[in-house]
Amino acid sequence: xSKCFLIDGLNLIFRCFYGIPLLNSKNFPTNxxxxxxxxLSKIIALENPSHVAIxxxxxxxxxxxxxxxxxxxxxxxxxxPIKVQIPVVKEFAYALGCTVIERSGIEADDLIASFSQKYHxxxxxxxxFSTDKDFAQCVEGNIYQIIPESHRDSLGNRLDRMxxxxxxxxxxxxxxxxxxxIGDQADNIPGIRGVGPKTASAWLKQFGAMEALLSQIxxxxxxxxxxxxxENRALLHRNQRLIALxxxxxxxxxxxxxxxxxxxxxxVDSYKxxxxxxxxxxLKISQPDLFxxxx
Numbered sequence: 001x002s003k004c005f006l007i008d009g010l011n012l013i014f015r016c017f018y019g020i021p022l023l024n025s026k027n028f029p030t031n032x033x034x035x036x037x038x039x040l041s042k043i044i045a046l047e048n049p050s051h052v053a054i055x056x057x058x059x060x061x062x063x064x065x066x067x068x069x070x071x072x073x074x075x076x077x078x079x080x081p082i083k084v085q086i087p088v089v090k091e092f093a094y095a096l097g098c099t100v101i102e103r104s105g106i107e108a109d110d111l112i113a114s115f116s117q118k119y120h121x122x123x124x125x126x127x128x129f130s131t132d133k134d135f136a137q138c139v140e141g142n143i144y145q146i147i148p149e150s151h152r153d154s155l156g157n158r159l160d161r162m163x164x165x166x167x168x169x170x171x172x173x174x175x176x177x178x179x180x181x182i183g184d185q186a187d188n189i190p191g192i193r194g195v196g197p198k199t200a201s202a203w204l205k206q207f208g209a210m211e212a213l214l215s216q217i218x219x220x221x222x223x224x225x226x227x228x229x230x231e232n233r234a235l236l237h238r239n240q241r242l243i244a245l246x247x248x249x250x251x252x253x254x255x256x257x258x259x260x261x262x263x264x265x266x267x268v269d270s271y272k273x274x275x276x277x278x279x280x281x282x283l284k285i286s287q288p289d290l291f292x293x294x295x
Contacts, residue, residue: 001124001125002050002051002122002123002124002125003047003048003049003050003051003123003124003125003126003127004049004050004051004052004053004119004123004125004126004127004254005043005047005049005051005052005053005127005129006053006055006112006115006116006126006127006128006129007040007043007052007053007054007055007098007129007130008055008108008109008112008128008129008130008131008132008135009054009055009056009086009089009090009100009108010056010057010086010108011130011131011132012035012036012039012054012129012130012148013032013036013082013085013086013089014032014082015035015131015148016031016032016034016035016036016039017031017032017035017081017082017085019035020032020034020035022081025271025272025273026272028084028271029081029084029085030085030088030271030272030273031085032082032085032086032089033085033088033089033092033271033273034273034275034276036089036092037089037092037096037273037276038276039148039155040052040054040092040093040096040098041096041276042155043129043155044096044097044257044259046154046155047127047155049127049257050123050256050257051099051123051254051255051256051257052096052097052098052099052254052257053098053099053100053101053115053254054090054093054098054099054100054101055101055102055108055111055112056086056090056100056101056102056108057102057107057108058102058103058104058105058106059104059105059106060072060105060107061105061106061107061110061246062105064242067238067241067242068188068189068238068242070188071187071188071189071242072187072188073188074185074188075188088267088271091267092264092267094260094263095259095260095263095264095267096257096259096264097257097258097259097260098257099253099254099255101115101252101254103249106246106249109132109134109135109245110245110246110247110249111249111252112128112130112135112138112245113135113137113138113245113246113247114246114247114248114249114250114252115252115254116128116138116143116247117138117247117248118247118250118252119254120141120142120143123142124142125142125144126142126143126144127143127144127145127146127158128143128144128145128146129145129146129148129155130145130147130148131147131148132186133168133175133179133184134175134179134184134187134243134245135245136159136164136167136168136172136175137172137173137175137176137243137244137245138172138245138247139159139160139161139163139164139172140161140172140173144158144159144160145158145159145164146158146159147159168197168201169197169198169200169201169202169204169205170200170201170204174204174208174209176240176243176244177200177204177209177210177213177240178197178200178201178204179191179239179243180210180236180239180240180243181195181199181200181203181210181236181239182195182196182197182200183239184243187242187243189239189242189243190235191239192225192228192229192232192235192236193228194224194225194228195225195228199225203220206219210236210240213229214229214233214236217229217230265277
């Protein structure tokens with residue numbers, strides 16, 4: 001079976017950094033490296049994928065910043081102890097045989113969405129590995145999302161179309177409208193005041209999509225939201241544009257998994273991470289779940 005894993009690189013690195021106590025090698029932080037390499041190795045060992053690509057942001061999307069200048073402004077500058085580990089994680093990824101993909105001015109989310117759209121017919125399975133709920137809009141057919149969790153014998157919960165519905169109360173094709181209504185705190189996108197997941201899910205169950213909902217505002221319950229929805233039509237349409245992932249980026253390629261054992265061992269030695277030479281199933285992180293929920 002041909003199986004392609006698409007990994008949200010910064011999502012992985014940030015969660016490893018904050019989930020694992022600080023490790024150092026010659027005063028160089030290595031906790032995010034250790035966690036990320038452990039999880040990449042586990043993916044390869046448990047799933048036996050034919051292709052693995054790890055994606056990174058290289059700047060913010062300028063079109064989203066024009067729509068909302070405050071877009072992702074809540075994230076601030078990446079802390080230096082994380083920033084210095086990112087290039088090393090990329091080196092390890094290459095040594096494990098993964099393809100590293102990044103593009104100036106394009107967010108990793110859009111690269112992943114475009115890759116899954118373009119290549120879904122060339123694989124038996126495409127699996128997006130991230131806690132980011134934006135990827136739920138990409139799930140269809142043989143495209144799945146795994147919500148990473150720290151379990152010895154599995155990577156986490158694999159969601160298909162029905163899995164997305166059970167998780168959110170909305171189908172993948174409704175996720176843009178769902179997030180437009182409730183907002184996305186992780187990306188600093190405000191929703192409609194007072195509208196939470198249960199209300200958004202109920203509306204989409206009743207009306208199906210945003211345009212149908214906005215065309216029948218007098219039917220909206222609770223009644224207090226009728227005026228709010230009327231006043232915030234422009235905000236909702238802007239949110240849809242912010243949240244919709246770009247699936248039309250060309251020239252994205254992933255090589256067949258081809259690990260370089262010697263290069264890997266040299267990196268392990270350089271950063272004094274000798275426990276990473278063990279089989280992935282024997283590696284332990286004595287911490288609570290690193291991936292306990294969606295962003």
